[in-house]
Structures are given as C-alpha cells and as structure tokens.
Amino acid sequence: MTLRAFVSAVAALIALGAAFALAGPPPAIEPSGASLFNIESKWTTQDGATVALTHFAGRPAIVAMGYTTCKDICPAIVADMMWVEKHMTPGTVGKVRFAFFSFDSEADTPERLKLYAESHGLDLDRWMLLRADDAAVRELAAALDVPFRPNDQSGFDHAAVISLLNDRGEIVFQQRGTRASSEDLLAKVRELLLRSE
Amino acid sequence: MRAAAGFTLAILAMAQPPAAVAAGAEHGGLVPLPAGLYTPFQLVKAANSGQSAAPAPKTVAAFNMDGEPVTNAGYLAFVTAHPEWRKSRIKTLFADDRYLRRWSADLDFGAAEARDRPVTDVSWFAARAYCNARGLDLPTTAQWEYALADGGRGEARVRARSLEWFSEPNGSGPGPIGGPANGYGVRDLVGLVWEWTDDFNAYAMTAESRDSNGKDAAAVCGGAAAGVADPTDYPAFMRYAMRASLKAHYTADNLGFRCAGGAP
Amino acid sequence: MSLRSFRSGVALAAILAAGAAFGASREANRADPIVGEETAVLTDAPNVPPPIQRDHATKVVVHLEVKEVEGLLADGVRYTFWTFGGHVPGKFIRIREGDEVEFHLDNHPGNKNPHNIDLHAVNGPGGGAAASLTAPGHSSVFSFKALNPGLYVYHCATAPVAMHVGNGMYGMILVEPKEGLPKVDHEYYLMQSDFYTQGRNGEKGLQPFSMEKVIDEKPDYIVFNGSVGSTTGDRALTAKVGETVRLFVGDGGPNVVSSFHAIGQIFDTVYPEGAMGAPAHNVQTTTVPAGGAVIAEFRMSVPGTFILVDHSLERAFNRGALAQLKVSGPEDKLVYSGKQFDLVYQPEGAGARAAEGERQVVLAPAARSKEERIKLGAEVFANNCQACHQQDGQGVPDAFPPLARSDYLNGDKIRAIKTVTGGLEQPLTVNGKAFNGVMPAWTLSDEDIANVLTFVYSKWDNSGQEVTPDEVSLHRVKAR
Numbered sequence: 001m002t003l004r005a006f007v008s009a010v011a012a013l014i015a016l017g018a019a020f021a022l023a024g025p026p027p028a029i030e031p032s033g034a035s036l037f038n039i040e041s042k043w044t045t046q047d048g049a050t051v052a053l054t055h056f057a058g059r060p061a062i063v064a065m066g067y068t069t070c071k072d073i074c075p076a077i078v079a080d081m082m083w084v085e086k087h088m089t090p091g092t093v094g095k096v097r098f099a100f101f102s103f104d105s106e107a108d109t110p111e112r113l114k115l116y117a118e119s120h121g122l123d124l125d126r127w128m129l130l131r132a133d134d135a136a137v138r139e140l141a142a143a144l145d146v147p148f149r150p151n152d153q154s155g156f157d158h159a160a161v162i163s164l165l166n167d168r169g170e171i172v173f174q175q176r177g178t179r180a181s182s183e184d185l186l187a188k189v190r191e192l193l194l195r196s197e
Numbered sequence: 198m199r200a201a202a203g204f205t206l207a208i209l210a211m212a213q214p215p216a217a218v219a220a221g222a223e224h225g226g227l228v229p230l231p232a233g234l235y236t237p238f239q240l241v242k243a244a245n246s247g248q249s250a251a252p253a254p255k256t257v258a259a260f261n262m263d264g265e266p267v268t269n270a271g272y273l274a275f276v277t278a279h280p281e282w283r284k285s286r287i288k289t290l291f292a293d294d295r296y297l298r299r300w301s302a303d304l305d306f307g308a309a310e311a312r313d314r315p316v317t318d319v320s321w322f323a324a325r326a327y328c329n330a331r332g333l334d335l336p337t338t339a340q341w342e343y344a345l346a347d348g349g350r351g352e353a354r355v356r357a358r359s360l361e362w363f364s365e366p367n368g369s370g371p372g373p374i375g376g377p378a379n380g381y382g383v384r385d386l387v388g389l390v391w392e393w394t395d396d397f398n399a400y401a402m403t404a405e406s407r408d409s410n411g412k413d414a415a416a417v418c419g420g421a422a423a424g425v426a427d428p429t430d431y432p433a434f435m436r437y438a439m440r441a442s443l444k445a446h447y448t449a450d451n452l453g454f455r456c457a458g459g460a461p
Numbered sequence: 462m463s464l465r466s467f468r469s470g471v472a473l474a475a476i477l478a479a480g481a482a483f484g485a486s487r488e489a490n491r492a493d494p495i496v497g498e499e500t501a502v503l504t505d506a507p508n509v510p511p512p513i514q515r516d517h518a519t520k521v522v523v524h525l526e527v528k529e530v531e532g533l534l535a536d537g538v539r540y541t542f543w544t545f546g547g548h549v550p551g552k553f554i555r556i557r558e559g560d561e562v563e564f565h566l567d568n569h570p571g572n573k574n575p576h577n578i579d580l581h582a583v584n585g586p587g588g589g590a591a592a593s594l595t596a597p598g599h600s601s602v603f604s605f606k607a608l609n610p611g612l613y614v615y616h617c618a619t620a621p622v623a624m625h626v627g628n629g630m631y632g633m634i635l636v637e638p639k640e641g642l643p644k645v646d647h648e649y650y651l652m653q654s655d656f657y658t659q660g661r662n663g664e665k666g667l668q669p670f671s672m673e674k675v676i677d678e679k680p681d682y683i684v685f686n687g688s689v690g691s692t693t694g695d696r697a698l699t700a701k702v703g704e705t706v707r708l709f710v711g712d713g714g715p716n717v718v719s720s721f722h723a724i725g726q727i728f729d730t731v732y733p734e735g736a737m738g739a740p741a742h743n744v745q746t747t748t749v750p751a752g753g754a755v756i757a758e759f760r761m762s763v764p765g766t767f768i769l770v771d772h773s774l775e776r777a778f779n780r781g782a783l784a785q786l787k788v789s790g791p792e793d794k795l796v797y798s799g800k801q802f803d804l805v806y807q808p809e810g811a812g813a814r815a816a817e818g819e820r821q822v823v824l825a826p827a828a829r830s831k832e833e834r835i836k837l838g839a840e841v842f843a844n845n846c847q848a849c850h851q852q853d854g855q856g857v858p859d860a861f862p863p864l865a866r867s868d869y870l871n872g873d874k875i876r877a878i879k880t881v882t883g884g885l886e887q888p889l890t891v892n893g894k895a896f897n898g899v900m901p902a903w904t905l906s907d908e909d910i911a912n913v914l915t916f917v918y919s920k921w922d923n924s925g926q927e928v929t930p931d932e933v934s935l936h937r938v939k940a941r
Contacts, residue, residue, distance in 0.1 A: 033289035135334075138395065142321060142445030143290060149399035295570065295598055356672065360659075363628075364541045364669035366531040367571045391573075431672045434621040435574065442575030442596040442619075449597045451573045 035169035036143055041136035043101070046113035046129045053140075053169065055128075060192050061097040061165045062185070065137075065146050065158065067104035068116040073160050076178040078120055080162060084186045085126070092193050098127045103141070103148055103156045105134050145174070164188055167196060227261040228382045229461030235343040238426050238433045239400055257343045262336055263455035264383050265374050266315035266390060267327065269306035275327045277304060282323055291322035295448045299370060308370070315371045315390045315453035321445040324393045324454040333458035335395035338440070340457055345386045347379040358388045359432035371451065387432065390453035397440040487584075487608040493518040493559030500524070501562075503552035506686040507698055509648040509709060510555040513637050518559035525552060526567040527576045527595075527617075527630075534656060534682060535689035535781065536840045537665040542687065543574070543617070543628040549687030550652035550713060551615065551632025558610040558639050563602065564589065570598035575619055577601070581752070582613035582634050590618035610638040612735030612754040614711050623715040627657055627675050629687060631713030633754060638737050645758060646704035651692065653721070653749065653771060653782060654713035655680035662780060663844055663905075678716045683776040685769070685784045689844065692769075692784035694852050700761050702790025707758045708769075711735075714751030721755060722746040722772035723786070724860075725765065732756040746772050761788045763797045766857065768848070778901060783848045827908055831915065831927050838916025841909045846917075854921040860898055862891040865921030874914075874928060875936045881910055883938025907933040 031037035037054045044050055056063075062081055066074030081098055088096070102108035113129035116122075122129075132140075141148055141158075148158035162185060164173040173188040234254040276283045283303040287296050298318050301307045306316075319327075321335070328334050336344070345355060358376070371389045378384045386392070427433070443452075498520040502510040528547050534540040545551025556562060566578050575596050579588035583605045586592075592603040616622075617630035631654065657675040658668035662682060674681065686692055700706050712719045728744040735754035749755045769784040770777035777783045828834035846864075850856050854865035864870060869891045870877050884902035888895060903910070907930035914928040 033287075035290065038288045038290050139322075139325075142398070145398075145444055147398040147400075149396060293598075360669050360672060363573060363624075364667065366541055367529055367573060429672070429676050431621040431624050435624070438594070438619050439575050439596075442594045442599075444596075447596050447599065450570055451597065 031169055034171075036140075036165060036171070037169040039139060039143060041132055041139060043130040043132045043136065044110055046110050046117055046124070048110045051128075051130070056097055056099065056165060057169060058167050059095055059097055060167060060189065060196070061099055062162060062189065063099040063101065063144070063165060064160075064162045065101045065103060065141060065144065065148070067102050067156055068108050068112050069104070070155060073158070073178065077160050077162060078122075080175070080178050080182045080185070082120075082122075084182050084189060085123075087186050088189065092190075094126070095193055096126070096189060098122070100127070100129045101137070101140060102129070102131045103137055103158060105131060105137055107154075144171070164192065166192060226264055228264040229261055230259060230340075230344060230381050230383075231461075232259040233257055233343065233348065235339060235346060236426055237339070238342065238430065239437060255339065257339055259461050260336075260340055260457055261333075261459050261461050262340065262344055262381075262383060262457040264378070266385055266392060266453045266455050267324075268313050268374065269300075269311045269316045270313060272316040272319065272327065273304060273306055275330055279326065279330060282326055287323070289446070291446060292320035293446050293448055296320060296323070298448070299450075310373075311370060314373055315385075317371060317390055317450055317453045318448040319393075319452070319454065320448050321393050321397060321443070325395070327454075328456035328458070331456060333456040335393055335454060336457035338394040338396050338399060341386070341392065341394045342436075344379075344381060344383050347381060347383075350380045355387055356430070356432050359435070362388045363435070367451070371453070390451050391436070391439050391449070393452065393454040394440065397443055398445070400437055400441055490518075490559045490608045491606055495520050495561050498522065501554055501556065503546060503554060504650070505546065505548045505552060506550050506650040506652060507692060509553050509635075509650050512641060512644075512648075513555065513557045515557060516639075518557060518561065520561045520563060521556050522563045522565070523554055524565045524567060525554075525578070526569060527572060528569045529572045529574065531667070533688055534658070534668065534684075535663065536843050538658070538660075538663070538689075539667040540656070540658070541628070541667070541669075543572075543576070543625060543630050545578070545615070545617075545630060545632050549629035549631075550650075550654070550711065551630070553632065553650045553709070554615075554634040555637065556607055556634065557637045558607055560607045560636075561604060562607060563604045564593075565600055565602050566593045566595050567600045568595040568597050572597040574625075576617050576625065576630065577619050578615055579618035580605075580613060580615040580634055582607060582609070582611070582615070582636050584608055587618060588615075594619060607636045610636045610737040612636075612709055612711070612732070612756050614713065614752050614754055616713065616752065623675050624670060624672070626713060626715040627655070628670060629654070629713075631711070633709060633711045635709060642707070642756075643758075645707040647698075647700050647706045648709065649698050649706065650709050650711075651685050651698075651769065651784060652687075652711040652713055653683065653685050653717075653719045654687070655715065655717040656682040656684065658682070675715065680717060680780065682781050683717055683771060684781040689781035690847075693848065694785070697766070697785035697787045698769075700786060700788050702761050702764055702788060702793070705758065705760045706786070707756065709754065709756055710747075710749055711754040712749040712751050716751060717771075717776070718751055719749040719782070720746050720772040721749050721757070722770055723757075723759070724768040724770060726759055726761070726767045726786075728757040728759050730758040761790070763793050764788050764790045766851070768857075778848065827930075828912055834912045834915045834927065835919045837909075838912035838914070838919075841905065841913040842916055845903060845905070846913065854917070858894075859896070862889070862894075862896045862898075864917050864923070866892070866923065868892055870917065871924040874926060874932070877914055878910065878928065878933050878936040879938050881905075881914065882933070882936075902938065907931075907937070910937075 037057060039053050042050050042052055062084060064077045064081060066077050078100065085093060085098060102113065108131045113131060117124055117127060117129055144161060144163050146159055146161045148156050151157045159176065160178050162175040163171050164185065166172050172192060173185065175182055175185045235257045236254045280286060284297040284300055285303050295318055299307055325335050374385050374389065376385045376388055496517045496519055501521050501523045504510050525545050527545060529541060529543050530547060531539055531541050542549050568576055575594055577590045577593040577595060579590040581588055583589050585605060589603055589605065593601040595601040613634050613636065615632055615634055617625035619625050631652065633650065633652065657671040658681045659671050660668050682689060684691065692698060710721055722745065728747065729742060731741045731744040731747050733741055733747065733755060734750065735756055747755050747757060765788055767786040767788060769786060771782035828837050849861040850864050854863060856863040862869065869889065880900065881903050885900040888897045910933045911928045911930045918924055918926050
C-alpha cells in the first residue's frame with residue numbers, strides 16, 4: 001500500500017467513525033475511570049424520554065446545572081453557553097451537545113423544561129434539558145463539583161459551573177463563574193474538536 | 198421500595214463472608230433521634246440583601262443515625278459484597294488515589310486494632326454507596342449538626358473535646374471508638390475523625406464568590422465572622438471549613454463517616 | 462576622611478540611591494518581562510535566603526508544605542503547632558520586584574485540617590486565600606506578580622483565623638526592590654507571636670490551644686521564632702564588632718502588637734512596617750503591627766550580649782518575648798565606658814500578680830531529694846531567670862546582678878527567698894558592684910522557688926545549701 005492509499009484509507013475510516021458517532025447509538029466501550037458515564041442515574045428529558053449519561057457519548061458536550069425558576073445566576077449560565085454556541089462556525093456547532101441539568105426535582109417537570117427551552121430560544125437539536133430525583137442530582141453535582149443547597153426562597157443557592165466533556169464523558173475543562181464572553185471555554189471547545197478530527 | 202430491595206441484597210451478600218465480617222455488624226447500630234429545632238451555624242443572606250439573616254431555628258424531622266462511625270470491619274463487609282468499591286477497582290471519578298491507603302489489600306484493613314476503629318480514607322461517593330447498600334443515606338449536615346448539638350446538652354464538652362483533638366499529634370490512625378454517648382445515645386461525633394455529610398459542599402460556594410454572587414462570602418472565606426450564629430465557636434468554624442475544602446472524590450486520613458436515614 | 466566617616470558616607474549614598482528607586486510603579490512591575498524560571502530557596506528562622514543577584518524578573522516556583530507537628534513551646538511544654546514548612550515561624554521566601562510567583566500550597570496527608578494562605582505581598586482577593594483552601598492530602602496552585610516591593614507577612618486565613626494563626630501559621634516573604642537592599646554582613650529572620658494554652662505559662666505537658674484565652678486576648682506565651690528561648694544561649698544570633706546586621710522582624714499575632722527594641726543598640730535605619738519608602742534613622746523602639754513587619758539595620762560598635770525584646774516588658778520577662786544577639790570583638794571605651802547603660806523599663810511585679818487574679822497552684826512534681834530539686838530547679842531557672850541573669854549566672858554588668866559566687870545570695874538564704882517572692886525595687890550591691898535594676902515578684906509555687914534557689918546555690922561556686930518549700934512558705938513575701 002502506498003502512503004497515499006494508506007492515508008485515504010485512514011481518512012475513510014475516520015469519516016466512517018464520525019458518521020457513526022453522529023447518527024448511530026453511542027459506542028459500547030467501557031468508560032475510563034474518570035468518565036462521568038460511570039454514573040448510573042437515569043434522567044428525564046424535556047420530551048419525557050428517559051436517558052442515562054451515556055447518551056452524551058460520542059460528541060463533546062457543554063453541561064451545566066441550574067433550575068428554571070432561578071432569577072439571578074442561571075440565566076447568566078445559559079447565556080454563557082449560548083455565547084459559545086453563537087461563536088462556533090456553522091460547520092462545527094452541530095458536533096457539540098449542550099445540556100442543562102436541573103437541581104429542582106419537584107418543580108422542573110418535562111413540560112417546564114420544554115417551556116424554558118422555548119422561551120430562551122434553545123435549539124433542541126443541540127440542547128437537552130434534564131431532571132431526576134434528588135439523589136441523582138446530588139450525585140451529579142458532586143461529580144461536576146457544583147456546590148449547591150436549597151434556600152429559603154424555594155430555590156437553590158449554587159455555584160456557576162460550566163463543564164466541557166469530551167466524547168468519552170471526561171471533564172476536560174470547567175468555567176467557574178460567569179463571564180461577559182466565555183473565550184476560554186470556546187477555545188477549549190475548538191481545541192477538542194480539532195483533536196477529534 | 199428500591200432502597201428496601203438494595204438492603205435485602207446487601208444482607209444476603211453480607212451473610213456470605215465468615216466471622217470477621219459478622220463482628221463488624223455489632224457496631225454502627227442505628228439510634229433514633231426525635232424531631233426538634235436546630236439553629237444553623239452559618240447565616241445565609243437573603244438574595245439581594247446586604248444584611249445577614251437572624252439565626253432562625255429550623256425543624257429537623259425525626260430520623261435514625263448510626264450511634265458510632267462506620268468501622269473498618271463494617272466497611273470490609275461492604276467491599277466484600279460490592280467488589281466495585283474495592284481499592285483495586287474503584288473508579289477515579291469516585292475516589293482519589295489515596296482511597297483506603299492504610300488497607301494492605303482489597304479485603305484486608307491491615308493492623309488488627311483497626312477492626313473496630315473508624316474507617317478513613319473513604320470518599321463521599323464510597324461512603325454514600327456503603328449507606329445506600331444498607332438502605333440508608335449519609336446524614337445531611339443539618340442532621341449531623343443536630344445530633345452534635347444534642348439539644349444544647351453537650352456544648353462545652355463538644356468544644357473541649359474538639360480542641361483537644363486538634364492538639365493531639367497526628368498518629369498512624371484514628372483512636373478507638375468508645376467516647377461517651379450523648380443524650381441521644383450517639384457517640385464519637387467529634388474527637389476521632391471528621392465525618393462526611395450528604396450535602397458537605399452546601400456551604401462551599403464561597404470559593405466561587407469572586408465570579409458569582411456567592412451569598413455567604415463572609416462566613417468562611419477570609420475569616421470574617423459576620424455571617425455565623427456564634428463567632429466564638431471555633432470548632433464549628435473548623436467543621437464547616439473542612440467540609441468546604443473537600444470534593445466528593447477526596448479521601449483523607451482523618452475523614453470517616455456514619456449513615457442515617459428513615460423515620461424511627 | 463576617616464575610614465569610619467567614609468563608610469557611613471557610602472552607606473548613606475547607597476540608601477539614598479536605593480530610596481530614589483523604591484518608587485517603581487506597579488504598572489512597570491506588571492509589565493516587567495519574565496526571563497527564565499527558578500525554584501525558591503526557603504529557609505527556617507533565623508536564617509534568610511541569600512540576596513537576589515538577578516537584574517531581571519523571573520518565574521519563581523514556591524513549594525510550601527503545611528505540616529501539623531508536635532514541638533516544644535517552652536521547656537517541658539509541648540504543643541501541636543500548625544506550620545508552613547515544619548517550624549514556626551514559616552519558611553522565609555525571598556523574591557524580586559516584578560517576579561511572577563507560581564505558588565504551590567501542599568497540605569500534608571497526615572494533617573487533620575484544611576488550610577490556605579494569604580500573602581500580604583499579593584494584590585488579589587484574599588491575598589491568595591480565595592484560591593488556596595486545601596484539604597489534607599491535596600495541593601493548591603496559584604500565581605501572582607510581585608507588584609510592590611517590601612517585607613510582607615503571610616498567614617493561614619482559614620476560619621477560625623485566630624486559631625490557625627494562634628497555632629503558628631505565619632511567616633514572611635521579602636519582595637526585594639529591583640536595586641536590591643544595601644549590602645550588610647548579616648541578615649536574620651525574627652518573628653514574634655502569641656500563644657494561648659489551656660494551662661498557664663510554664664505548666665508542663667501537651668497543652669491544647671485555649672479558645673477562651675485567644676478570644677479574650679490573654680496570651681500565656683509571647684515569643685520570638687516559635688518558642689521560649691528559640692534565639693538565646695547557644696542559639697543566639699551572632700555578629701562581630703564593626704559588622705552590619707539587618708533584622709527582618711515580623712509579628713504573626715494573632716493579637717499582640719510588638720514594641721520591638723534592642724537593649725543597648727540603636728537601630729541606624731528602620732523601614733517602618735517593612736515599607737520600601739524613605740527609611741527612618743536613629744530609632745530606639747519600633748512598632749511591629751500584628752500581621753506586619755519591620756526591617757531594622759544597625760552596625761555593631763561594641764561587644765556584648767544585646768537582648769532583643771518586646772519592650773512591653775511583661776511580655777519579655779514573663780512570657781518569653783526575648784532573643785539575644787551576641788557580639789564579639791574589641792571593646793571601644795569611647796563608645797561605651799561601662800557606666801552609661803540605662804535600663805528604661807518599669808515592670809510591675811506586684812501588678813502582674815494582681816492581674817493574674819488568684820494564684821493557681823501548679824501541680825509540679827515534688828522533689829524527693831536535693832538532687833531532684835536541683836534538676837527541677839534548672840528548668841525553672843531556664844524559663845524564668847536565665848534571660849537576665851544569663852546561662853552562666855554572670856548577669857549583665859550594670860544591669861542584672863550576677864548570681865555566680867554572689868555574696869548577696871550566699872550571705873542570707875531568707876533574703877534570697879524574699880527577693881524572689883517579693884521582687885526588688887531599690888539599689889543593691891552585689892560583689893562590690895552597685896545595681897539599680899528592678900526585679901519582678903515571681904508568681905511561682907513554693908516548690909518551684911525552693912527548687913530554683915537550691916539550683917542556684919548548687920552552681921557557680923555558690924554555697925551549695927538547700928532551700929525547702931516549707932522555708933519558702935514561711936518567708937514568702939505575701940502579695941499586696
């Protein structure tokens with residue numbers, strides 16, 4: 001095999017793999033020890049579907065936690081994620097998933113999550129909003145290192161943390177706190193996409 | 198329902214291993230605690246308010262709690278039944294590389310005297326899995342502090358014992374269980390090890406306070422005492438600072454746990 | 462021009478030149494390009510890392526390990542110190558203005574507590590504390606640019622701060638000005654701090670931290686460099702006549718401000734509060750604020766033992782705030798004839814007793830033989846008497862009378878008991894020499910006083926007689 005033939009064969013394999021990643025089911029590989037996919041909790045989406053975290057395998061994901069009635073910090077978190085989404089090229093934005101996990105297992109029903117997505121103009125081809133029971137919320141918050149507690153105003157006090165997961169569910173970057181423009185996060189997303197090409 | 202099923206499974210699994218494990222079962226029996234009032238140490242400012250809230254007592258519902266910290270023997274029974282939590286198999290997501298570092302092997306806690314002493318070097322994930330296997334949870338910070346407050350009965354003793362413990366040189370492991378039981382029948386909440394709580398990181402927001410609107414920056418960070426119920430209660434500061442310094446996969450030589458759950 | 466005036470002229474020129482450059486702006490330091498990388502040399506007190514020879518900013522990597530260790534606070538008094546680097550005070554860090562510091566705070570896995578660090582040399586939230594809360598067995602990393610030159614305190618800022626600091630968590634970082642500091646012959650690191658123990662001053666054994674006393678600001682010990690006697694006797698600072706000495710003096714607190722003074726030595730130059738602005742000259746006593754620092758420079762003119770104290774004197778004489786600088790070399794009778802030493806202090810022997818309230822009886826082990834009495838007395842002597850009367854019992858000429866071969870002591874045992882228990886505030890003559898100092902009344906038990914007097918009588922060609930607790934009880938001067 002000539003070098004050129006070898007290169008194009010590899011390229012074809014990569015293209016094939018990419019097609020699978022986008023279209024097919026998540027690859028059934030054993031997650032690494034650091035992967036969030038080791039968490040077994042089940043979540044309900046804004047469409048009422050039940051998913052595990054392995055749903056996010058195969059593509060990078062930008063994930064955060066909040067709740068829909070949150071007035072101060074959650075809108076800023078979502079805005080930061082949308083800023084990254086807006087600043088990606090049309091060709092790459094489809095290769096990344098965006099996920100918003102709710103702290104509020106009581107109030108944030110699938111319907112509420114869907115309304116929230118619509119009112120914020122979130123593109124549900126890329127975005128997913130999820131809820132689960134309290135134990136699952138606490139476990140995910142611990143894994144993502146998001147301190148939180150219920151407060152006296154029927155809401156939650158919590159830190160603003162946006163995490164970037166690679167296609168294997170490993171945290172590769174975290175933005176702690178909100179920004180006017182999330183340049184560092186955007187740069188990390190681009191770097192991750194470059195590396196996986 | 199799910200918890201009950203898990204508990205049955207755990208019991209079945211624990212029935213397998215021999216005498217060494219059964220010995221652990223003598224420890225860690227649940228003690229019922231009545232409902233009551235509890236005043237949180239940290240005062241949380243209401244959103245958009247520059248003022249600290251007054252220390253308002255909160256109601257704690259009746260619950261059960263282990264009378265003693267979980268021992269090495271008790272933890273051995275757990276990892277025997279649940280291989281994924283053995284030190285050779287634990288996922289890095291769930292524990293740092295010091296997990297069970299004093300154990301000489303997966304099913305060997307090392308020194309014989311460690312048997313009935315608190316297990317340490319266990320992460321929050323692992324401690325929680327242990328409690329879940331018993332159909333229990335980790336206590337919440339409110340439950341744990343409520344048990345320690347002992348209805349106001351043991352304040353001086355708790356403070357004195359805590360300060361003594363800080364001054365004791367750090368040896369090769371925690372001392373033996375066997376401190377005096379408090380009014381609820383709970384012992385060794387302080388003086389042997391720190392203990393995980395389910396919401397240990399509920400007060401750790403201060404670390405992000407520069408960027409977000411951390412609401413109780415004054416309470417732990419930088420040391421100003423404006424945001425706490427009693428600025429002279431040094432051991433309480435220490436407990437909250439310890440919790441705030443942790444992440445869920447951390448383990449530490451002086452950090453153990455006990456379980457709680459259900460209504461008595 | 463004589464050699465001496467030439468020297469001081471050079472020193473003055475150096476100070477003026479340096480002073481003119483101390484104003485380098487923060488903006489200039491922020492923009493100073495970083496060239497190369499090095500690992501910081503850290504030292505334990507009283508040592509100081511060598512002066513910086515670089516003429517450019519660099520990246521300095523600092524690894525500071527927090528360790529909770531048991532050690533001696535005074536003879537027979539053990540204490541669990543929380544330390545930056547294994548000793549109190551913490552390691553001395555020396556960097557240059559404009560340097561970029563990559564700081565690693567390592568919390569030893571055997572420690573019980575989380576810790577962090579607030580460096581007063583940092584411009585940023587918490588001085589680094591906000592970025593460095595570290596659980597046992599973990600490590601935090603943060604970076605800062607040294608924008609302001611000066612001598613700065615660092616300390617742990619984890620709540621409750623007064624407990625972390627009260628247990629020994631402080632040290633100093635020197636940010637050298639770009640031009641460096643004028644060259645001197647010796648640089649030393651001295652840090653004062655206060656300790657609060659469950660037992661009162663002198664009570665033996667492992668002493669837990671006292672929360673009540675720190676809140677009431679009632680320290681049992683006020684010491685230099687982490688323990689009573691850390692810098693006396695064999696461990697005294699040293700210099701030679703004609704040499705220049707620079708002291709980096711800090712105050713870790715947590716509560717007590719120092720009136721820092723060198724008995725018998727004027728500070729030629731002082732940078733008040735460690736600030737690299739215009740220095741002050743010819744200073745007798747300088748204030749070191751808790752959480753602050755001072756740089757003091759002086760040239761030794763005559764030989765002798767110079768005692769460094771907190772001139773709030775009870776602290777020096779009853780709580781430990783005392784260090785020694787031993788200077789060897791030829792006498793200079795022109796500078797010091799031996800008759801002009803003036804001890805300016807007013808210790809309140811009776812007042813101290815009143816302030817203590819009811820005298821607590823210390824359960825010291827009772828001596829069962831004269832030999833035991835001498836042995837126990839040696840400890841009492843080291844803790845209470847040695848600072849003035851000296852390890853060899855020779856005292857200090859014109860200030861503190863000798864105990865060695867002392868006619869005053871050997872002539873009258875009862876007078877000795879009365880002097881120790883009641884204090885002394887009038888002139889006296891010892892071995893033919895006149896003294897006019899003041900000795901405080903000692904709040905020690907009958908047993909301790911019997912032991913220390915028996916020890917003194919057994920030493921230095923004294924009479925060798927024994928003093929018993931019963932005799933002390935019988936002849937004790939009662940508290941006013």
